[in-house]
Amino acid sequence: MPTPVLLAMLSTQPPIEGDDALLRLAQSRLGAAGLGGEIYPGSPEHLQRLLNYRPHNLTCTAHLPRNINLLQGTGRATLMEFVRVAEGKLYGLVLHDQLAFAEHPQETLDAFRETDRLLAEVTDSPWVFVEYAAGLEPDIYARLFDESRDLRKLSAAIDVGHVGIHVCRSSYQAQNPGEDVCALRPDSPELPAKIEAVQQATKNALPAVLGLINHLAKLRKPLHFHLHNGHPLSTLSHFGVSDHLSFLQQIDLPFSYQGGPLLEGMFGVSGLRDITRTATNSASPQATFCLEIHPMEGRTPLGENAPLFSHWRDKSNAERMNYWLDMLLDNAILVRETLEQGTDKAEHNASEIDSAAKKRID
Numbered sequence: 001m002p003t004p005v006l007l008a009m010l011s012t013q014p015p016i017e018g019d020d021a022l023l024r025l026a027q028s029r030l031g032a033a034g035l036g037g038e039i040y041p042g043s044p045e046h047l048q049r050l051l052n053y054r055p056h057n058l059t060c061t062a063h064l065p066r067n068i069n070l071l072q073g074t075g076r077a078t079l080m081e082f083v084r085v086a087e088g089k090l091y092g093l094v095l096h097d098q099l100a101f102a103e104h105p106q107e108t109l110d111a112f113r114e115t116d117r118l119l120a121e122v123t124d125s126p127w128v129f130v131e132y133a134a135g136l137e138p139d140i141y142a143r144l145f146d147e148s149r150d151l152r153k154l155s156a157a158i159d160v161g162h163v164g165i166h167v168c169r170s171s172y173q174a175q176n177p178g179e180d181v182c183a184l185r186p187d188s189p190e191l192p193a194k195i196e197a198v199q200q201a202t203k204n205a206l207p208a209v210l211g212l213i214n215h216l217a218k219l220r221k222p223l224h225f226h227l228h229n230g231h232p233l234s235t236l237s238h239f240g241v242s243d244h245l246s247f248l249q250q251i252d253l254p255f256s257y258q259g260g261p262l263l264e265g266m267f268g269v270s271g272l273r274d275i276t277r278t279a280t281n282s283a284s285p286q287a288t289f290c291l292e293i294h295p296m297e298g299r300t301p302l303g304e305n306a307p308l309f310s311h312w313r314d315k316s317n318a319e320r321m322n323y324w325l326d327m328l329l330d331n332a333i334l335v336r337e338t339l340e341q342g343t344d345k346a347e348h349n350a351s352e353i354d355s356a357a358k359k360r361i362d
Contacts, residue, residue: 004280005059005091006335008291008328010037014238016295016324018317021308023053025318028305029325031055035332038063038094038290044081051089061092061126061224061290068095070111070130071104079128080118088124091288092224094157096133102140112148119153129157129224135166138208142215149219156216159226159292160275161243163212164205164266168232172201181232182242186253191233195257198232205266210278217282225279226292227272227335229265237294244294246327247272247334273338280339291331298323 010026012018030037036058041047047062054060064082069075082093101108112130119125132141145156165182172181181198184191191198216223230243231251237244243266251263267275279287299319302309309318 004287006289007036007038011040016317016320022321024308027053036060044085047085059091064095066096086126090126092127094129099134116151116154128154131157132159138212155221157224160209161228161230163209167205167208168201171204206271213278217284220283222286223284225289228293231265276338295324300326
């Protein structure tokens with residue numbers, strides 16, 4: 001199969017705010033690392049502007065607003081406005097699934113087919129990848145693509161963190177009816193008594209992700225992946241979600257569990273290896289991996305990129321952006337090493353990368 005393509009978020013995210021110099025910084029650093037970008041337009045006009053910040057000559061995608069619903073004619077019309085702007089310029093567009101897909105499977109399949117028909121009318125249309133995001137049961141999500149396997153420009157986007165957290169919640173609730181594992185926090189008074197149950201539920205995340213990848217790969221269509229770690233106890237994202245973490249991230253506990261106060265994420269480096277290897281060794285003809293990791297607090301001096309911000313008096317957010325880019329690039333190294341050299345080498349380098357990241361924070 002073709003060499004998998006690696007991308008990273010090319011965006012500004014809270015709490016990092018500023019002007020387009022932040023995007024220029026991302027464009028420069030991702031391009032230098034050989035990474036394509038996934039951009040986040042709010043409208044077709046915004047997409048037209050953001051296309052200027054693609055890393056040159058590298059595959060790029062765009063993640064569309066979550067309110068675009070393929071079940072609605074207006075949603076499909078809005079999608080096509082983005083498609084016409086992206087024609088010949090982007091490899092793919094990513095949009096969210098909907099919980100209503102499970103309630104209206106035939107209408108969903110009809111909407112998929114109508115979307116594919118519209119895409120066929122565009123000479124150099126991007127792929128449209130429907131992301132696992134709303135919390136459908138993974139088998140329901142997979143069945144929709146089973147039954148639309150003949151579509152030529154519409155396929156699946158597997159967000160490994162979203163799938164993993166959904167499985168953690170379902171597994172925990174099956175053993176603890178009425179309880180949401182993601183409502184627990186590291187400082188929850190009841191957590192020491194429940195930590196073993198939390199960890200047992202978390203162990204189910206990786207097998208479920210690998211199973212979904214193997215299932216969808218059999219359709220022999222390109223697949224898009226959002227790669228990030230997570231844990232039901234995490235409170236680290238500025239968006240209040242339990243995932244979108246670095247694969248190097250650990251969860252701090254205020255008590256000791258199995259010899260220490262730190263928990264690994266759902267996947268870690270070994271799980272990342274299993275995910276990327278499963279995706280690339282499967283029957284899917286093309287895999288694109290996007291590192292969709294949210295910013296964490298930290299600053300990295302701008303160095304040679306300082307001239308991009310010569311018009312800024314306070315460079316704090318520029319340094320925060322640079323730190324976030326460091327984190328994305330660190331994870332890109334891990335992905336490449338899991339693909340090229342296996343988990344032992346990647347885990348060895350993960351320790352070195354993690355040490356370097358901590359020095360940057362200090």
